[in-house]
Amino acid sequence: MKTRRFEVAVITLLALGIGSSAVAQAQDAQPAAVQAAALPEPAPKKLSFIIGAGSINSPGAAGGALWTGLRLALGPHFAGSVDLGYGLAGTAPSDQDRWWVIPTLAAVIPTAPMRIELGLGAGVGTSSGYRAWSEYFSTPFLPEWHDTVPIVRAHASAARSLTPNVDIFARAEVASLLFASEHDGTIDTLWLALWVGLQVGIL
Numbered sequence: 001m002k003t004r005r006f007e008v009a010v011i012t013l014l015a016l017g018i019g020s021s022a023v024a025q026a027q028d029a030q031p032a033a034v035q036a037a038a039l040p041e042p043a044p045k046k047l048s049f050i051i052g053a054g055s056i057n058s059p060g061a062a063g064g065a066l067w068t069g070l071r072l073a074l075g076p077h078f079a080g081s082v083d084l085g086y087g088l089a090g091t092a093p094s095d096q097d098r099w100w101v102i103p104t105l106a107a108v109i110p111t112a113p114m115r116i117e118l119g120l121g122a123g124v125g126t127s128s129g130y131r132a133w134s135e136y137f138s139t140p141f142l143p144e145w146h147d148t149v150p151i152v153r154a155h156a157s158a159a160r161s162l163t164p165n166v167d168i169f170a171r172a173e174v175a176s177l178l179f180a181s182e183h184d185g186t187i188d189t190l191w192l193a194l195w196v197g198l199q200v201g202i203l
Contacts, residue, residue: 045201
């Protein structure tokens with residue numbers, strides 16, 4: 001009889017010990033779970049600084065350009081932006097410089113890990129012609145001719161995140177000056193640009 005009571009007591013103590021250990025483990029795990037739930041991923045920046053460099057090509061002309069601007073996310077599927085660009089292109093009839101300021105509205109297609117963007121924009125652009133680069137460098141902005149007129153542009157881009165705050169992108173676009181005098185034909189009014197650049201969140 002004493003042996004049975006002893007066995008019951010041992011079993012009871014073991015059960016109480018296991019139960020206490022499980023409760024302690026659950027209490028230790030609870031703060032970690034609460035802490036993990038309290039640290040959500042940072043929200044993406046709505047306003048970003050963008051900068052790019054690439055080639056600019058017209059029928060019979062080729063060169064390079066830089067542009068910079070701002071991009072504003074308008075929800076998950078739309079974005080607005082405005083950019084300022086400047087480029088130089090060498091041609092057979094003349095050498096040219098071009099600049100533009102273009103606001104743009106784009107549709108955004110999230111396709112992890114990439115983000116696809118298709119946009120249309122309209123603004124103001126200039127195309128200027130010089131007889132040679134020596135004239136361009138010796139007398140800045142005294143071209144043989146220039147047109148400052150409305151410009152339209154369409155683009156497609158693909159972006160991927162480098163960090164939570166920085167994206168890298170590649171972009172192709174076609175632009176055309178409207179109502180410009182075709183001094184050298186479509187060389188000075190139509191161009192295709194290929195870009196690579198960075199988008200950095202600021203707000």
